[in-house]
Amino acid sequence: MRTKKVTFRHRWLPYLLVAPQIAITLVFFIWPASQALYQSVLRQDAFGLKTEFVGLANFAKLFNDPLYLESFVTTVVYSAMVAGLSMGVALVLAVMADRVVRQATTYRTLLIWPYAVAPAVAGVLWWFLFNPTIGIAAYALDAVGYDWNHYQDGGDAMTLIVIAAAWRQVSYNFLFFLAGLQAIPRSLTEAAAIDGAGPVKRFWTIQLPLLSPTAFFLVVVNVVYAFFETFGIVHATTSGGPGNDTVILVYKVWRDAFEGLNLGSSAAQSVVLMVIVIALTAIQFRYLENRVEY
Amino acid sequence: MVERRPLLLVVQHAVLILGAAVFVFPIYLAFVASTHTAREVNSGLPLLPGDQMWTNYATVLGDGLSTAGAPPIGLMLMNSTIMALAITLGKLAISLLSSFAIVYFRFPFRVLAFWTIFITLMLPVEVRILPTYEVVAQLGMLNSYAGLSIPLIASATATFLFRQFFMTVPDELTEAARIDGAGPLKFFRDILVPLSRTNIAALFVILFIYGWNQYLWPLLVTTDESYYTVVMGIQRMANAGEETPQWHLIMSTAILALLPPVVVILAMQRLFVRGLVEVEK
Numbered sequence: 178m179r180t181k182k183v184t185f186r187h188r189w190l191p192y193l194l195v196a197p198q199i200a201i202t203l204v205f206f207i208w209p210a211s212q213a214l215y216q217s218v219l220r221q222d223a224f225g226l227k228t229e230f231v232g233l234a235n236f237a238k239l240f241n242d243p244l245y246l247e248s249f250v251t252t253v254v255y256s257a258m259v260a261g262l263s264m265g266v267a268l269v270l271a272v273m274a275d276r277v278v279r280q281a282t283t284y285r286t287l288l289i290w291p292y293a294v295a296p297a298v299a300g301v302l303w304w305f306l307f308n309p310t311i312g313i314a315a316y317a318l319d320a321v322g323y324d325w326n327h328y329q330d331g332g333d334a335m336t337l338i339v340i341a342a343a344w345r346q347v348s349y350n351f352l353f354f355l356a357g358l359q360a361i362p363r364s365l366t367e368a369a370a371i372d373g374a375g376p377v378k379r380f381w382t383i384q385l386p387l388l389s390p391t392a393f394f395l396v397v398v399n400v401v402y403a404f405f406e407t408f409g410i411v412h413a414t415t416s417g418g419p420g421n422d423t424v425i426l427v428y429k430v431w432r433d434a435f436e437g438l439n440l441g442s443s444a445a446q447s448v449v450l451m452v453i454v455i456a457l458t459a460i461q462f463r464y465l466e467n468r469v470e471y
Numbered sequence: 472m473v474e475r476r477p478l479l480l481v482v483q484h485a486v487l488i489l490g491a492a493v494f495v496f497p498i499y500l501a502f503v504a505s506t507h508t509a510r511e512v513n514s515g516l517p518l519l520p521g522d523q524m525w526t527n528y529a530t531v532l533g534d535g536l537s538t539a540g541a542p543p544i545g546l547m548l549m550n551s552t553i554m555a556l557a558i559t560l561g562k563l564a565i566s567l568l569s570s571f572a573i574v575y576f577r578f579p580f581r582v583l584a585f586w587t588i589f590i591t592l593m594l595p596v597e598v599r600i601l602p603t604y605e606v607v608a609q610l611g612m613l614n615s616y617a618g619l620s621i622p623l624i625a626s627a628t629a630t631f632l633f634r635q636f637f638m639t640v641p642d643e644l645t646e647a648a649r650i651d652g653a654g655p656l657k658f659f660r661d662i663l664v665p666l667s668r669t670n671i672a673a674l675f676v677i678l679f680i681y682g683w684n685q686y687l688w689p690l691l692v693t694t695d696e697s698y699y700t701v702v703m704g705i706q707r708m709a710n711a712g713e714e715t716p717q718w719h720l721i722m723s724t725a726i727l728a729l730l731p732p733v734v735v736i737l738a739m740q741r742l743f744v745r746g747l748v749e750v751e752k
Contacts, residue, residue: 287491
């Protein structure tokens with residue numbers, strides 16, 4: 178790793194400078210993470226008096242637990258829908274905004290601010306909108322013959338959290354797609370236009386292929402977002418219900434730790450989540466490296 | 472643009488306006504609901520603002536929802552502000568210092584320090600919920616502003632960004648400073664930090680939003696109502712047991728909870744966009 182050619186020399190100052198960051202990292206990140214690893218191979222009896230080493234038993238139990246596997250599937254479906262919906266909408270809007278030269282900034286202003294709304298607050302807003310008795314969206318659905326009730330219907334509840342999560346994330350995706358589109362050289366577009374390619378054709382043959390690195394990057398970011406940052410949406414609105422239909426993994430690990438008080442299982446779940454984050458981060462960095470060469 | 476087709480232009484604007492409208496709609500309705508009485512909200516679907524705005528906002532700010540056991544929102548807003556600012560300034564400060572050390576000094580364990588900081592990227596709170604809670608509990612930091620903010624102020628992203636930026640600062644500046652007899656701290660304070668102004672501001676926007684919008688962490692470390700933050704407190708109001716939720720007050724709270732970060736993002740839009748793209752690079 179590089180430093181400056183010209184550096185300062187001091188015996189203890191650099192250690193002092195990195196100390197606060199390192200201390201916080203060790204105390205609040207590394208140590209708890211290693212505790213999770215450690216606890217994931219232990220089993221504690223109901224009174225917390227005795228702990229024994231059980232090897233990978235907690236993991237074996239976890240992956241034989243239908244509830245956990247169900248939660249896994251729920252999370253994957255949920256993340257795929259959040260990423261798909263928010264990226265699809267963002268792409269359409271970005272393509273439109275890219276073509277509108279003069280008012281692009283105005284539209285950007287109108288579209289970026291949902292990013293600032295907390296996931297939990299976004300959840301509450303959409304919850305109100307879809308409230309079966311007083312929500313206007315539920316009312317509109319009722320008018321076209323759909324009986325919306327996210328308190329009883331798992332599909333409705335899932336739709337609700339997907340919309341709330343995607344709504345906020347569209348802003349983020351929009352900014353990156355717009356930046357990606359604006360980085361495409363005008364000469365390419367013009368050459369294609371002279372050759373007779375219309376806007377739709379140009380989108381499929383020029384813009385979309387050139388956007389694919391951005392899109393790939395955004396897929397990873399969106400999946401990470403849906404996996405780890407939308408706890409608030411689930412907790413503030415559906416609380417995992419109805420039944421267990423909207424229990425995403427992060428919600429489950431929290432519930433098992435603080436309401437189920439199941440330490441071993443919760444720790445094992447933490448470890449699984451850690452593996453997922455590490456894998457996703459690795460993919461992301463892999464991509465970033467590739468882009469540098471590209 | 473390459474060609475001019477009036478129809479296409481109309482379609483574009485229509486799509487964008489529709490998109491923007493869909494985006495604003497939930498907030499608009501929340502605002503509308505926050506200006507009516509409970510009865511009006513529960514009976515019909517008012518689409519235009521009512522005249523109860525001041526009453527409702529005064530109620531939530533001053534009294535909160537006593538039935539739901541929620542403290543006054545004024546207090547929660549203050550807690551959120553303290554937490555968000557502590558997290559933001561904390562992250563900026565320790566990241567500036569550590570990237571300065573990593574870029575401008577050669578010392579044993581430098582690379583190790585870098586990787587230790589890097590690892591925090593892979594360990595969000597969500598994957599180590601219980602053990603982190605235990606650490607904070609053992610340190611006696613539950614129900615305190617320190618507990619709300621300090622565990623969150625390690626920042627790999629900010630450190631990377633500053634490191635990246637410091638690498639582009641010309642060496643001549645360092646040499647000149649050294650020739651003039653400036654020590655490392657003087658160089659840091661009088662040259663490096665002023666040069667990083669734009670980066671600091673851009674990160675400020677992003678980190679402030681991050682801090683303000685924390686949900687899981689405050690939920691874990693606060694049981695004392697006087698430390699509730701508004702983003703996590705709103706959930707208590709919405710899930711007030713058997714009673715009919717008081718939507719007009721919940722929506723007033725939602726508006727108050729989303730206003731500060733939205734104002735920050737709109738006021739500092741240029742910096743925000745720049746910061747976001749930089750951070751991900």
